Amino acid sequence: MSGSTPRRECAAMDVGIFGAGHIGLSLAGLFDRAGHTVHITNRHPDELPDLLRDKGLRHARASSIDEVVDSATLLVGAVQWDQLELLTKELPELGGKIWIDPANPFAREADGSVTLLPTDGRPTSAIVADMVPKAQLVKAFNNFTTPMYRSGPLTSLGRIVAPLAGDHPAALCRVAELIKTTGFVPIVVGNIDDSVVLQPGGALRALSIPMIAP
Ligand SMILES: NC(=O)c1ccc[n+]([C@@H]2O[C@H](COP(=O)([O-])OP(=O)(O)OC[C@H]3O[C@@H](n4cnc5c(N)ncnc54)[C@H](OP(=O)(O)O)[C@@H]3O)[C@@H](O)[C@H]2O)c1
Numbered sequence: 001m002s003g004s005t006p007r008r009e010c011a012a013m014d015v016g017i018f019g020a021g022h023i024g025l026s027l028a029g030l031f032d033r034a035g036h037t038v039h040i041t042n043r044h045p046d047e048l049p050d051l052l053r054d055k056g057l058r059h060a061r062a063s064s065i066d067e068v069v070d071s072a073t074l075l076v077g078a079v080q081w082d083q084l085e086l087l088t089k090e091l092p093e094l095g096g097k098i099w100i101d102p103a104n105p106f107a108r109e110a111d112g113s114v115t116l117l118p119t120d121g122r123p124t125s126a127i128v129a130d131m132v133p134k135a136q137l138v139k140a141f142n143n144f145t146t147p148m149y150r151s152g153p154l155t156s157l158g159r160i161v162a163p164l165a166g167d168h169p170a171a172l173c174r175v176a177e178l179i180k181t182t183g184f185v186p187i188v189v190g191n192i193d194d195s196v197v198l199q200p201g202g203a204l205r206a207l208s209i210p211m212i213a214p
Helices: 022-033 045-054 065-071 081-090 124-131 146-151 169-182 193-198
Strands: 014-018 037-041 060-062 074-077 098-101 106-108 114-116 136-140 159-166 185-190
Touching: 014 022, 014 065, 022 037, 022 146, 022 169, 037 045, 037 065, 045 060, 074 081, 074 169, 081 106, 081 124, 098 124, 098 169, 124 136, 124 193, 136 169, 159 169, 159 193, 169 185, 185 193
Parallel strands: 014 037, 014 074, 037 060, 074 098, 098 136, 159 185
Antiparallel strands: 106 114, 136 159
């Protein structure tokens, strides 16, 4: 597979990202290259400007949690599973916001290994949706690894598919539009109950290569 993310002419969006770790910075880069304005925060916002500059992110702004919420309708919860509850308790009510949920229920151990946590048979996104009850949740970006964001959507077979799921059609459309601007191909796989196929152990996680739209 080869190729890089194409830059597209599109209406620029504001995207808020909570978390500037592996997935937060990877998504920030993806959206930045697509021309969107990224408002991103972590627990050390004073260190963020240098980090964003080092990553070459031209449209990303180091922000406080409140600034992220105020600046964007599309909000990404890019913190670890066990950090989500604390983060969401710090947030105001999120009426009118779309919560993009890339979270997988892993605990990271001290030695760097990860353990899959039990969710009592519930879709992980249903659990996250309960933490942001006023927002419209869309499951997306949880099944990509960070190298895939860097290498981009183009392969010799076609473009890589970015699956998403959710209960709110308008929110799915907004996130699908965002995905299209990055060059990946959005495919809605169903509602929150169906989003289990995207979780660790789900059917779409068992594929040996990502889905590709020729
Ligand atoms: N890593 C991947 O390739 C990948 C792929 C798909 C999905 N995911 C999912 O994405 C989520 C994040 O994973 P990750 O690997 O990116 O984790 P990570 O590298 O540990 O990054 C977590 C980030 O969240 C920030 N954070 C934690 N609590 C916060 C709070 N209350 N307010 C603001 N920022 C806070 C941390 O800030 P500090 O740096 O200041 O501590 C850090 O920047 C997980 O659910 C994971 O399963 C990861």
